[in-house]
Amino acid sequence: MRSIVSQALKVDENKIDLNSSLVKDLGAESIDFLDIVFRLEKEFKIKIPKGELFPEKLLTDTRFVRDGHITGAGVDELKKKIPTADWGAFARNPLVANLGDVFTVGMIVDYLSEKLATASK
């Protein structure tokens, strides 16, 4: 996992741990999120449907985004879609601009673990 993130973000593996935020700590941009998804799919031979790992679709839904904030319904939707992320701090100040900070390497590891466990059943 560390190797995948390192290759996608061109960041030294030693700088990556489970708590590393993709955006805040590792400087990930939009293209990097796509890169990570594709690399995970190839490495683990899984299919990651759009919006399952990172909730892109939610960001264009006016039920969930208003005036630069994620609405209460939006936060609930995020918690449902991505239960492995830590939503506590974000929910107290749900700015869209800060959403990327929630996504950590650990969140991806948890998602992968569940995905692979489901696939092996």
Added chain:
Amino acid sequence: MKLSPSIGVDLLEFKRVKSFYEAHRDSLDSVLDAAEVAYVRHRGTKPAERLARVLAAKEAVYKALGGQARGMAGFLDVRVVSRKSGKISFKGLKIKFHRNGKALVASAFGARRGKGDF
């Protein structure tokens, strides 16, 4: 409802897009629609550069429409290649590109009614 300005800008480094294209050229249709893929692959000329234009335009339009999520590819639902003309465009916005040897900047601007979000 009064008009408000819509402006979005995005910068992409060619080196970054080139390595992305080389690693994932076969997966583009999972993030681009058919018209966008056709634009990238047009006559096989400089596909990485054409991909940079598509991605930067998508992000610039997403921001012009009020999108604020940093990173996260929030632009994925934004379609920027006209099925009719095969060119990069978006209704209601002007899309322009500026480049130097290392990077491409896409800007999308216009005026729309209402404010903020989609």
